[in-house]
Amino acid sequence: MQFDSPTFLLFYPVVLVLYHLCASSLRLQNALIAVASLIFYAWFDWRLSFLLLTYVLVGYGAALWIHAERDERRKSRLLALFVALNLLGLGFFKYFDFLRENVAAALALLGLESSWPFASILLPIGISFYCFQKIAYLVDVRQGKVEPERDLITFAAFGTFFCQLVAGPIERAAHLMPQFQQPRRITRAGIEAGLWLCIWGMFLKVVAADTVAGYANVAFQPSHHTDGWVVIEGTLAFTLQIYFDFNAYSLIAKGTAHLLGFDLVWNFDRPYFSTSAQEFWRRWHISLSTWLRDYLYIPLGGNRRGTARTYANLLITMVLGGLWHGASWSFALWGLLHGLALCVERLFRARFPRVVLPAAVGWALTMSVVVVGWFLFRVTSFEAAAALLGSLDRFTWKPFDRAAWLAMLAVGVPVFLIEWWQARAGDLLAPARLARVPYSILLSVLLLAIFARFYGSPYAFLYFQF
């Protein structure tokens, strides 16, 4: 079930009430969370709950085994084995069809035919997220950063926590596990923060993201009316959509967790205010970028093996990060673009250490890379991309163009103002700290807008497909 669905609006209050009724027993609360999370996940497709349970049980047992093993080399081999198993599951469900299609294409180039007698593999929702979470847990256990959790119910609650299960943030055990191991303290400030995050997140998804999503979808569909304006507006609309959509999910995840007494990491920190690619990746999908840094880039050697190797590690990390989003060459290309941007920035700083670009220039360059990247991210195929790019030679102003710009401004300006306010205050929860009357006025407008759009045109959260 999605956060912005009527089903979740019934599910969550029931869970919240039961959770608080179990306030006297930590174990009962954890058990409730585990059961509720399985129900949440099974709602998408009940068969997938077996896969999730498998990941949880394997993760639980593997961590205990690794920790119990005394021989360091065997510990590392066990870690490698279980990381490989995790990746095998991810690879099978997510990349098998991609691999098969590319092998078939390669064989076709050689004049050989191939056929596959089975249907496509179903992609389990959220597998990229909980697979990465389990890998991080096993690595942290191996490195002694966390102790393995011995209580299965506690671990099951951690491994299935519905607030962040299917679209992140990718929580580290060091941050989240202790919250399952001790009683949660519900505070007034936490409740108020949680309420604000849920409502603001819902506004970002139902109102902001879903409004511009319609224009992005229209713009990216093939049409003889497509021209340069449509391509530009579609790309900008998608740039806004993906940010609003994904940020919304992370905020609702954090808000619903707050109401249960949990604290999840911030996954976004105003990324479209970034003035460099490096800064962008410190602010965008923070839990993924730090995961890639800690579990891929650094193990590859990071920046410790010379300049050439550093650039190679950056490119490998970003390309794999792109492929994490989906089994498609356009995602790999998106990752490569960002990898190249990071390399160019690094090179520029190394060559011209005294040159400091004005913030506006840095912002413009960064956003150029980001927007072009989103174009690559959104197109469904290289042929579609070529067709759209071929439309850039003509510009005819149409009613669609005005409608698209007005829609983007109508939702973009309020969001920008809120984020600018957060930046000025240095506090992502600044609106939640407003006095009662202005806060209530702001909330009433957001709630009315959410209600007005609630049954508009439900688009699934974008990151559900990753």
Add this chain to the structure above:
Amino acid sequence: MPSSTSSSDVVAGPLRVGLASLGQLLRWVCARLWLAAALCALWIAALALLGLTRPLAPYGGDHAIVDEQILRSRALGATDVLLLGDSSGLTAVDPVVLSRELGGRSCEMLSVIGPVRPPGYARLLRNYLDRGMPLEAAIFVLHPFALMHAYDESRDGSTLAAVLEDRWPSEGFAGDLRCALNRHLFAGLLEEPLAGSFGVLYGNGRELRRALSEAHGSVVHPGKPLPGAAPGSEPNAAAEPAAIDYRLSDDGRRSLEHMRDILAPVRGKVPIFVAFAPVPASIAGEKEAGARSRLLREVVRILGLPPERALELPASLPDEQMVDPTHAAAPGRAAFSARIAPLLQRVLGPPPLGR
């Protein structure tokens, strides 16, 4: 002395803790949200008191066109020639071209969509005339296919009701409130784009309405011109054979009779003409020669109009000027308008003095 604990104490204790926790949560939530909820209620009450929560046209291109034409029929200034009918005329005739070719006569269009049906087209004319507005001629441009087949009630009967009863069906208080919030509080800025090619050209319903008004009530169909005719794409119609059997259906007859009744009070006051919209040339064959003309004359007869009110407009356009069997493409719109202008000029005569 050993203390004894009953099983009810074992349950009651944790339950008390749980209820206290839940109560604390509810108090904090209510404390933070009550004023916002009250303000929302005030906004809604204000909308309701101002009568702004009455049912509005649902989203979608079809509804936008119908709603806008209803509003225009009640607000249009004095015009010389009024074009009405279904979407075939809406997309095939350009009032600006006609106006120029008819010696500067003002031309406006109140054509809508097929589901509105002939009684609805007549109602829109009555909306205009009942305000005491002058009119030199009213021309109904209909597509013959709509009169040849049974009407599918399930396919948007709400638009006919909206025109005849001047009220859109309610979608329940929540649905009506949602529409009201979108239109009045958020000025339509949050409106979804339209589906398909209408979306790529017009964006959303608000822009479609604006474009329709600016084009004096007509619309350029955004569809791609036919490479060859695609029979059967007309909704409500079965696949059309290459030779069309022009025969009035029972449902079509009933619909025209209802239209006649609505037009009865004004039939003698203003010249009313009826014409058929064109079809693609590749499917323009008639099963019986002259059947199309006979059908047109029968329509005029059922409406109680003199035979000379049947306008024999061109029966077809080249395929590349049509998007489907019932709608002209942009090039077809210009071509058809230019072709029918002289015919209308002959029928209407020279423009009144002073033009």
